[in-house]
Amino acid sequence: MLRKRLFALICAITFIFLSVLGRVFYVQIISGRELQEKAVDQWTRELPVKARRGVITDRNGLILAENKQSYAVFIRTRVVGDAERTAEKLSEILDVDKNALLKRINSDSSSEITVKRQVPREKTDAISKENLPGVYYCNDSERYYPYGESLAQIIGYSSLDGNGQSGLEKKYDEYLKGYDGEILYEADLVGRDVKGSAARYISATDGLNLKLTVDYEIQRICDSVISHAVTEYSPKAASIIVLSPANGQIIAVSQYPSFDLNDVPRENLSLLNNVSRCNSIVDSYEPGSTFKIITSAANIEENLRGNPKAFSADYVFNSSRFRFVDGRKIKCWSTHENGKHSNERLAEALNNSCNPCFVDIALSLGKDTMYSYLEAFGFGKVTGVDYPGEAIGMLVPEGAVTNGDLARIGFGQTIAVTPLQLAAAVSASVNGGVYYEPYFVSEIYDKNGKICEIINPKEVGRVISEKASETLRGYLEDVVTKGSGKQAYIDGYSVGGKTGTAQKYENGRIAQGKYVMSFIGFFPSDNPQYLALAIVDEPVGGRYGSTVAAPLVKEVFQGIIECKKIEKRK
Numbered sequence: 001m002l003r004k005r006l007f008a009l010i011c012a013i014t015f016i017f018l019s020v021l022g023r024v025f026y027v028q029i030i031s032g033r034e035l036q037e038k039a040v041d042q043w044t045r046e047l048p049v050k051a052r053r054g055v056i057t058d059r060n061g062l063i064l065a066e067n068k069q070s071y072a073v074f075i076r077t078r079v080v081g082d083a084e085r086t087a088e089k090l091s092e093i094l095d096v097d098k099n100a101l102l103k104r105i106n107s108d109s110s111s112e113i114t115v116k117r118q119v120p121r122e123k124t125d126a127i128s129k130e131n132l133p134g135v136y137y138c139n140d141s142e143r144y145y146p147y148g149e150s151l152a153q154i155i156g157y158s159s160l161d162g163n164g165q166s167g168l169e170k171k172y173d174e175y176l177k178g179y180d181g182e183i184l185y186e187a188d189l190v191g192r193d194v195k196g197s198a199a200r201y202i203s204a205t206d207g208l209n210l211k212l213t214v215d216y217e218i219q220r221i222c223d224s225v226i227s228h229a230v231t232e233y234s235p236k237a238a239s240i241i242v243l244s245p246a247n248g249q250i251i252a253v254s255q256y257p258s259f260d261l262n263d264v265p266r267e268n269l270s271l272l273n274n275v276s277r278c279n280s281i282v283d284s285y286e287p288g289s290t291f292k293i294i295t296s297a298a299n300i301e302e303n304l305r306g307n308p309k310a311f312s313a314d315y316v317f318n319s320s321r322f323r324f325v326d327g328r329k330i331k332c333w334s335t336h337e338n339g340k341h342s343n344e345r346l347a348e349a350l351n352n353s354c355n356p357c358f359v360d361i362a363l364s365l366g367k368d369t370m371y372s373y374l375e376a377f378g379f380g381k382v383t384g385v386d387y388p389g390e391a392i393g394m395l396v397p398e399g400a401v402t403n404g405d406l407a408r409i410g411f412g413q414t415i416a417v418t419p420l421q422l423a424a425a426v427s428a429s430v431n432g433g434v435y436y437e438p439y440f441v442s443e444i445y446d447k448n449g450k451i452c453e454i455i456n457p458k459e460v461g462r463v464i465s466e467k468a469s470e471t472l473r474g475y476l477e478d479v480v481t482k483g484s485g486k487q488a489y490i491d492g493y494s495v496g497g498k499t500g501t502a503q504k505y506e507n508g509r510i511a512q513g514k515y516v517m518s519f520i521g522f523f524p525s526d527n528p529q530y531l532a533l534a535i536v537d538e539p540v541g542g543r544y545g546s547t548v549a550a551p552l553v554k555e556v557f558q559g560i561i562e563c564k565k566i567e568k569r570k
Helices: 002-030 032-043 083-094 098-106 121-130 167-171 216-233 269-276 288-304 346-352 355-376 403-409 419-430 466-482 550-564
Strands: 044-049 063-076 112-119 135-144 181-186 200-202 209-212 237-243 250-256 322-325 328-331 434-437 441-445 451-454 458-462 496-506 509-523 530-537
Touching (some): 063 083, 063 121, 083 098, 083 112, 083 121, 112 135, 121 135, 216 237, 216 250, 216 530, 237 419, 237 550, 288 419, 288 466, 322 355, 322 403, 328 355, 328 403, 346 355, 346 466, 419 509, 466 496, 496 550, 509 550, 530 550
Antiparallel strands (some): 063 112, 063 135, 237 530, 322 328, 434 458, 441 451, 496 509, 509 530
16 A cells, blocks of 8 residues: 555656656747747847938939938837936927827836937937936938939938838839848846947848939929929929930929928928829820820821821811811811911921811821820820829720710820820830830949849830831921921921920810910930920910920920030031
């Protein structure tokens, strides 16, 4: 009996021993890593090491967006001595709400709170003089834009946390932002540093840099021209976009109204949404007569292909001011009293911007042919530009389009386009007939200058032949030398282009006295290197694109000629 009790006792002791041993094994071996991590979390504190956001430069390396040194101020709440005094002093120095800060300090929900980010050095120096226990600061960075309002909509802005919110800052945020590091300090239970302990440093990975296709010299010219237009005409809005027809690179984008990237109106979301929109990309409008370039391109190409429905260069259009389509009258903008619209061929029709002639072209080519060109020229869809929120414009579905719709599309009504869509399409019509996808970023590179990615021009496809493009360029040069675009003429230089004056609609009806004036031009006309589209919305005292917008494009081209030292043609 005694032997049995002794055996049972030994078994019990053995069981207890094995249980304890198993628990030790579990704690040390199986759960060791997890528990170690928890211990580190409880006995260390972290100081963030902010990654530097990548810079943005123009095509020549001029910095357009960079970082300015600043600091982040935070509080270890368990280390704070006098909470009342701490809140009071920080509110005075950092302009924060004292009561709200005091409530956060006294809260049990967090052992560490961020008071304010992007604090300048003079503020942190003032904090240091106050000797406030538990108050710390670390390196931070603040986005800085050397040229303020220039390219504001294109570059975009970042949040206070360093995340891209609009424009290229948003589009390329994953490249620009980098990855934060940290410094780990051993700390006691209340968060004080343990004296003599060594810090562990995890370095930050800085963001990559962007090189744009933008030429700031030309951007500055466009900004100046927009400023002149606003002074002279007090418009509701105005914009200029400059492209390289040869490759789709966007060289400049300027608009009014705008805002200063260094003073973003974050508190007024309605205002911010209005001024931060790039009108040339995210908004659409009825182009009016500038669209006659596209209709002309389609007709010239179809004539060269032998399509009997296309009009030859020698065909004389009916000089009547009116066309009746599906029982409705479509009239020319002109009264035809000056006789210019008599005996018109296509070249003269472009010079005079005669609506009925382009009604004839659209209806003769027919819906299927016209829509094939609209598709090829990129209307009714995004261009693919590397910019967020691009609009597609408005194009009546082919299955729903009426003869009346088609007739008006021929001269730029019943269709809405973005300025970028139109600029890219006209570029294709005059560059030899090839459509290029427009783009902003040409290179992505690291802080050491190593190129990570090169973005080359993207050829989408041929839309018209070189012969058709050459013919069209000649017609459009005539528009400037002897037609409606005379105010874009520059002595000694070959400039081509087309005017546009479009009525505006409100509540489905024509708004009396409200117009959008535009001019799209290119030079040299025999080998276009620059194409510019100027749009002025509701100018005061201006009536036509020929008198309001054409001089703006001329001013842009004259600026380019001067800064690039382009010689007169021989």
